[in-house]
Amino acid sequence: MKIGKVIGNVWATRKVNNLNGYKFLIVELENGEKIVACDNIGAGEGDKVLVTLGSGARKGTYEEDVPIDSLVIGIIDEIEEGGGDE
Template sequence: IDVEETGFFVAADSVGAGTGDNVLITRGGAARVSLGERDVPVDATIIGIIDSIEVENE
């Protein structure tokens, strides 16, 4: 996520992610709706914790 324009990024955590966890986020209006609130001032909402990532060589 590019935060150079403002210098910060606000993400609400709806799943209890920990420091260093890889997470799945949603941004914009969907971030606010996923929290059940339309007036929450967030850039994103964490909606999932990624357990593992697999990369296949081509």
């Protein structure tokens, strides 16, 4: 999984039929890379999100024949990193 921030939307009126009904977001990953991720949980611009990449992304759609390799799987509420309290 990767952490990213939604920075925009992608609109595609012509696409493979089994992608109909899916929303596409532009997500900027922590390393600065920008990707297009499929979203079926309702993330929006400005949200920090968890993204899964690769063939496992299809499992989050419950349809094995969806041609995606990135999927928003969570909207992040808070990130807490451990400190060096010694």
